[in-house]
Amino acid sequence: MNRLAACLVFAASLSLSVPVGAQSDLAPSERKSSYEMMGAQSRSMQDDDMANPAMLSVLDGEALWRKPAGEDKKSCADCHGDARQSMRGMAARYPSYDVAAQRVVDLEERINLCQAREQKSEAFGRETKDMLALSAYLALQSRGMPIAPSQNAALERSIERGRAAYFQRQGQLNLSCANCHDDNWSRKLGGATIPQGHPTGYPIYRLEWNGVGSLQRRLRNCLTGMRAQVHGLGAAELTDLEAYLMWRARGMIMDAPGVRP
């Protein structure tokens, strides 16, 4: 055997030694939304739009949708019309690849891009009251629809990066997302029931936050708990995780805006 062949055999043996089984995704038949796992009290709060505090944010969002802003005093509605039609199912497809920006963006960043390009208005910062309101209003337009990631090579790469991060042990506690959300869901971590971590209900009203928050805020909470490096809001690493989580939850039904304990 010549040297090159020996190298190739060696390389092949290396690639075979990757533990594929250790990184298997949660089987679709096993999946459960956080809503299904929640207590009756949180569930009835989410079910009743009059009781769900996130619906106040939705109302603000509806007003923002119609509010003229920026140089030309254009509103979102001026371009997109009635969100109940034009935005139906849109949030269920994010993160998505944005052709002009040449990258994968989540819903919040998509809103910011429209503000910058079309409205020429000042972008809402992440986690601001206005951003949460507008994204809650848009997410509501996908309520009842299945999560449906689009097919795009850049999105696939983002999902792969997110997936690698999801299975990576990290932080001082040396835990991966999968350790909790794939291997120990439904068990108790202190007082909290570990959900599977499907992002069907974002943005959510969380009682512990006493307010509405985005999926990225939730991801930063988990990373902080792991004592891992927490990426800044809007960081590509967080978008990748969002993309993986949405792919992992593909076909599951959107129930935003959710209520969580």
Added chain:
Amino acid sequence: MRAHLTFACLMLLSPALALEAGDAERGRALVKNRQVGLCLLCHSGPFPDERFMGNLAPDLSGAGSRWSEAELRARIVDARQFNPDTIMPPYHTTQGLTNVSASFAGKTLFTAQQVEDVVAFLMTLR
């Protein structure tokens, strides 16, 4: 056989870590502490006053009769030595950790003294 050998080596490598003897009272407080010890996030134990204990890991009751002091110490220091896939964090080594937040980088969860205190407390759980 190989597991036994590794185990024997670990026992030799796990003499008391700190100069001061472990203090079981301090150890008890550490085990119950949700910011420092974190044990009850995963474990339950004989703590009637604790309401929210986890169930990701065995109950700590009787740990002191199941394991020797050296065995307990080795588990707290780095439980991966016994189960490479364990979810129990390594409390007294930073080996193999990735992407640790800046405020904890290069630091262990417990000091050597804290390990001794917790081991002393676990030994009282008979």
